Amino acid sequence: MSAKSVSIGICGLGTVGSGTFNVLRENAALIAARAGVSVQVTHVGARRDNADCDLSGIRVSRDIFQVADDPQVTILVELIGGTMTARELVERAIRAGKHVVTANKALIAEHGNALFALANAHGVEVRYEAAIAGGVPIVKALREGLAGNRIEWLAGIINGTANFILTEMRDKGRDFADVLVEAQALGYAEADPSFDVEGTDAAHKLVILASLAFGMPLQFESVYTEGITRLEPQDVAYARELGYSIKHLGIAKQNGAGVELRVHPTLIPHRRLLANVDGVKNAILVEGDAVGPTLYYGAGAGSRPTASAVVADLIDLARATAFNDVRGLPSLGIERSELRDLPIVDMENVDTPWYLRMEAEDRPGVLSRVASLFSDQGISIEALIQKAPVYGETLVSVIVLTNRARQGNVDAAVGEIERLDCITGKVVRIRVEELDG
Numbered sequence: 269m270s271a272k273s274v275s276i277g278i279c280g281l282g283t284v285g286s287g288t289f290n291v292l293r294e295n296a297a298l299i300a301a302r303a304g305v306s307v308q309v310t311h312v313g314a315r316r317d318n319a320d321c322d323l324s325g326i327r328v329s330r331d332i333f334q335v336a337d338d339p340q341v342t343i344l345v346e347l348i349g350g351t352m353t354a355r356e357l358v359e360r361a362i363r364a365g366k367h368v369v370t371a372n373k374a375l376i377a378e379h380g381n382a383l384f385a386l387a388n389a390h391g392v393e394v395r396y397e398a399a400i401a402g403g404v405p406i407v408k409a410l411r412e413g414l415a416g417n418r419i420e421w422l423a424g425i426i427n428g429t430a431n432f433i434l435t436e437m438r439d440k441g442r443d444f445a446d447v448l449v450e451a452q453a454l455g456y457a458e459a460d461p462s463f464d465v466e467g468t469d470a471a472h473k474l475v476i477l478a479s480l481a482f483g484m485p486l487q488f489e490s491v492y493t494e495g496i497t498r499l500e501p502q503d504v505a506y507a508r509e510l511g512y513s514i515k516h517l518g519i520a521k522q523n524g525a526g527v528e529l530r531v532h533p534t535l536i537p538h539r540r541l542l543a544n545v546d547g548v549k550n551a552i553l554v555e556g557d558a559v560g561p562t563l564y565y566g567a568g569a570g571s572r573p574t575a576s577a578v579v580a581d582l583i584d585l586a587r588a589t590a591f592n593d594v595r596g597l598p599s600l601g602i603e604r605s606e607l608r609d610l611p612i613v614d615m616e617n618v619d620t621p622w623y624l625r626m627e628a629e630d631r632p633g634v635l636s637r638v639a640s641l642f643s644d645q646g647i648s649i650e651a652l653i654q655k656a657p658v659y660g661e662t663l664v665s666v667i668v669l670t671n672r673a674r675q676g677n678v679d680a681a682v683g684e685i686e687r688l689d690c691i692t693g694k695v696v697r698i699r700v701e702e703l704d705g
């Protein structure tokens with residue numbers, strides 16, 4: 269191998285690993301031109317071959333740790349997933365003086381602080397563009413394109429499976445469980461889809477975005493996480509009638525009190541671009557103090573889209589390695605700048621408008637009793653709608669859109685409303701975001 273070549277070791281030859289292997293090979297000439305050096309896969313760690321990848325002439329190890337121990341490999345690409353073995357592998361590579369590229373959001377969100385510290389101590393880099401929103405270059409946007417801004421907030425659709433389910437519920441009036449089965453059949457959702465639909469995957473990504481945006485340590489355990497499993501088709505339909513789409517958003521917002529970190533279903537006005545991001549696509553809206561709102565949109569998953577992000581990181585690291593300038597790589601937040609511990613805002617104090625739905629008896633006086641309980645908590649009502657009763661039913665749906673209100677006050681009002689004898693069951697509550705600053 270000439271001095272003008274950088275050796276790559278890929279661990280894991282599944283969906284993303286095979287895509288990365290093939291994109292590196294197919295685009296080898298332009299990648300070399302952009303990196304200023306040839307970027308060659310010399311070692312693959314995989315339990316079995318992948319029919320999509322021609323591994324002839326490449327060293328293949330069934331034990332991935334042999335890639336970390338291979339002195340020829342300069343950059344190790346971790347694409348096995350999970351956190352236990354992946355962490356061991358990445359630590360071993362760092363200790364051996366290798367840079368690491370990973371698509372593993374769980375690994376970065378849960379162990380990133382320790383991994384970045386270890387990488388700093390060894391003078392190497394851990395890069396993770398593919399870990400958030402697949403092929404969408406949001407890390408580069410935050411790290412480089414928006415580096416002159418104070419980031420005020422960001423809000424993202426960062427799990428394609430959840431977005432696919434919500435889009436089908438909205439457009440076809442289907443219910444959650446029914447669409448989930450289809451998402452699994454289409455290969456969008458995992459056999460165990462809980463990471464997607466309970467919000468854990470989005471929380472992993474949000475915490476990385478927040479750290480990058482605000483220069484704070486990763487704190488996965490602080491994210492408020494609510495999934496989409498309890499969403500009912502009637503709320504998706506009522507929201508639509510009111511001019512909103514329900515999206516599963518990851519939101520990070522910096523204000524005087526600290527940082528809000530939250531993942532939950534959210535009503536957003538139809539007129540916002542984010543409301544029109546449908547199917548498995550991802551998008552992140554970032555508000556910078558100088559630039560204003562910017563939107564990043566694209567494929568949040570898939571073999572080649574995710575490989576696109578992995579390869580971008582590889583090109584940066586290959587160029588920096590070849591020209592001995594790793595410290596010249598752009599950096600904004602979590603790898604080596606001064607990190608600031610910022611307080612996380614307690615959810616009770618998060619203040620947003622709300623969509624609330626309750627089932628009430630169809631008789632006079634109910635609406636005024638409900639309205640006065642909101643008023644007791646200082647919550648002002650933007651709209652209050654009573655749906656016509658279904659023939660033969662004695663209950664009607666009452667929908668309330670509030671102005672901004674602290675969650676603590678909404679909890680108190682809802683507690684009182686649920687105790688009214690004219691209200692049946694629990695009040696459905698979903699936050700609203702206008703996404704206008």
Ligand SMILES: NC(=O)c1ccc[n+]([C@@H]2O[C@H](COP(=O)([O-])OP(=O)(O)OC[C@H]3O[C@@H](n4cnc5c(N)ncnc54)[C@H](OP(=O)(O)O)[C@@H]3O)[C@@H](O)[C@H]2O)c1
Pocket residue numbers: 279280281282283284285313314315316330331332347348349350353371372373374398399402568569570571574
């Ligand atoms: N798929 C996407 O669209 C996407 C998007 C963004 C980020 N990511 C992230 O990318 C990473 C990889 O995802 P993926 O979808 O490519 O997963 P995948 O298709 O399941 O591929 C993982 C591969 O790693 C192999 N592997 C796991 N543990 C191993 C070990 N100890 N030794 C050797 N091989 C091992 C697996 O081999 P076996 O099959 O033999 O177990 C499999 O071939 C994950 O962190 C994921 O979160 C994926």
